[in-house]
Amino acid sequence: MKERQLLETAVKAADDKRAEDILVLNMKGISLVSDYFIICHGNSDRQVQAIAREIKEKAEELGYTIKRMEGFEEARWILIDIGDVVVHVFHRDERGYYNLERLWGDAPQERVGQ
Template identity: 65%
Template sequence: MESKELMELVAKSCDDKRAEDIVVLDMKNVSLIADYFLICHGSNERQVQAIARGIKQDVEEKDIEVKRLEGFEHSRWILVDLDDVVCHIFHEDERGYYNLERLWGDAPTYTYQEIEQDQGQM
């Protein structure tokens, strides 16, 4: 699966679990870490865990391996590493503090609505 398709799958998984403020950073020309960072948040620990579980389930159904899942126990910031796509799921209170969108401000940024509208053009 291409990294763009994987990013779209992960974004949909987040949306299906009612993640809030889903943002994708296109990291291809910014960093060697991944092609895409997906950032979202949940309003409580249970929702943050549900979002991470949903991603894991959806990608494993497509025979994609989760390389690393960190932070699940405390559920303040869960990182789901899928190689070319890294998903950061924050607790609502933590997202503003870490502000990854600002840290990686030179990366092109897309909202989930833009991804839905422009599928195939990014």
């Protein structure tokens, strides 16, 4: 159940920084990369960075190691790899362009308390 705790913590951290349209995709059996994708966006570079920073800090407080964090400086699409959970924090403009929800349309959405 530790995986669920990580999911809930990451979603809450994103929500605390006012991330918009937070979506959790269950990637089990679909992707070899991770079990869950969290997708959200912010409306400015600073907000995107704040969301990513908060997720990273809260995951580390739970004892998780951030395996990789890419795109932080550019703040257009920040990827946070926490093992079984990968978080995609987009700038609003980039989220529409990449449209991961459509790309991974086969993945069921997971309800996580917000």
